Amino acid sequence: MNRDLLTVEHLTMRFGGLVAVDDVEFVARDREITAVIGPNGAGKTTVFNCLTGFYQPTVGRLTLTHEDGQQFLLERLEAYRIGRDARVARTFQNIRLFPRMTVLENLLVAQHTNLMRASAFSVAGLFGLPGYKKAEKKAIEKARYYLDRTGLTPVADWQAGNLPYGAQRRLEIARSMCTDPVLLCLDEPAAGLNPRESAELNQLLLQLRNEQDIGVLLIEHDMSVVMQISDHVIVLDYGKKIADGTAQEVQSDPKVIAAYLGEEEEAL
Numbered sequence: 001m002n003r004d005l006l007t008v009e010h011l012t013m014r015f016g017g018l019v020a021v022d023d024v025e026f027v028a029r030d031r032e033i034t035a036v037i038g039p040n041g042a043g044k045t046t047v048f049n050c051l052t053g054f055y056q057p058t059v060g061r062l063t064l065t066h067e068d069g070q071q072f073l074l075e076r077l078e079a080y081r082i083g084r085d086a087r088v089a090r091t092f093q094n095i096r097l098f099p100r101m102t103v104l105e106n107l108l109v110a111q112h113t114n115l116m117r118a119s120a121f122s123v124a125g126l127f128g129l130p131g132y133k134k135a136e137k138k139a140i141e142k143a144r145y146y147l148d149r150t151g152l153t154p155v156a157d158w159q160a161g162n163l164p165y166g167a168q169r170r171l172e173i174a175r176s177m178c179t180d181p182v183l184l185c186l187d188e189p190a191a192g193l194n195p196r197e198s199a200e201l202n203q204l205l206l207q208l209r210n211e212q213d214i215g216v217l218l219i220e221h222d223m224s225v226v227m228q229i230s231d232h233v234i235v236l237d238y239g240k241k242i243a244d245g246t247a248q249e250v251q252s253d254p255k256v257i258a259a260y261l262g263e264e265e266e267a268l
C-alpha cells in the first residue's frame with residue numbers, strides 16, 4: 001500500500017449556524033487518485049478551501065507528510081506556506097490562467113518564487129548571479145517537460161486565452177505541476193469538457209499519478225472521470241462522510257445511491 005500523504009481528522013467548518021463540513025475524516029495516499037464526491041452543497045469545495053488555507057477550519061487536524069517524514073499541520077499554516085513549504089497545489093472550478101500571456105509564459109510565471117529566490121530578490125542577482133542563470137534554465141526545462149506531458153508543445157506560443165477549453169484545463173494542471181507539488185488538488189477539472197477532452201484529461205491524470213511522486217485529490221461531478229481513474233472515493237452528503245472505499249464499493253453503497261437520488265436515508 002502507498003504511504004499516507006494527507007490525513008484529515010475531525011474536520012469541521014461552520015458558517016454561523018450552518019455546518020458545511022461535519023467531523024470529516026479520511027486519508028489520501030501518495031501515488032493515488034482520491035476523489036471527493038457528493039451532491040451539490042455537500043461540502044466538497046469547503047474541504048478544499050480548508051486544505052489550501054482559504055478557510056481556517058472551525059475544528060480539525062490536517063496533516064501532510066512528505067516522503068522524508070517531515071510533517072505539516074495545514075490548518076496552522078498561512079495559505080502561501082501551504083503552497084510553498086507544504087507543497088500543496090490547487091486548481092479552481094473556474095479557469096484562472098493569465099489569458100494574455102502565452103502558454104509557456106504561464107508555466108514560467110508559476111516558477112516565479114524559485115527564480116526570485118535564486119536572484120536573492122535583487123536586480124543585481126537577475127544579471128549577475130550564476131545561480132540565477134541555472135535556475136532560469138531549470139525553469140525553462142521544467143516548463144518544456146510539462147508542455148510535452150500535457151500535449152501543449154505545439155501551442156506553447158499561443159495566448160492561453162485563445163486555447164480550446166480542454167487545453168486550458170490541461171495548462172492549469174501543467175502550471176500547478178511546475179510548482180513541484182506533493183499533493184495536487186483539482187476542483188472539478190472535467191467541468192465543461194466534451195467527452196473527448198474528458199478522456200484526454202483521464203489519461204493525463206493517470207499518467208501524472210504513475211510517473212510523478214504525487215497524490216491527486218479530486219472534486220468531480222463527472223462520474224465517468226471518477227469511476228475510471230479514482231483509486232479511492234470519499235462521498236460527502238450534507239457535510240458528513242457517508243462512504244469511503246474503492247470506486248466499485250461506493251458505487252453500490254445504498255447510502256450513496258440514496259444521496260444522489262435525493263431519497264430519505266430512513267427509507268432505505
Ligand SMILES: Nc1ncnc2c1ncn2[C@@H]1O[C@H](COP(=O)(O)OP(=O)(O)OP(=O)(O)O)[C@@H](O)[C@H]1O
Binds near residue numbers: 020042044046047
Ligand atoms: N463562505 C461561505 N459562507 C456561508 N456558507 C457557505 C460558504 N461556503 C460554503 N457555504 C455553504 O456550505 C455548504 C457546502 O458548500 P460547498 O461549496 O462546500 O459544497 P460543494 O459540495 O462544493 O457544492 P457544489 O458541488 O455545488 O460545488 C453549502 O450549503 C454552502 O452554501
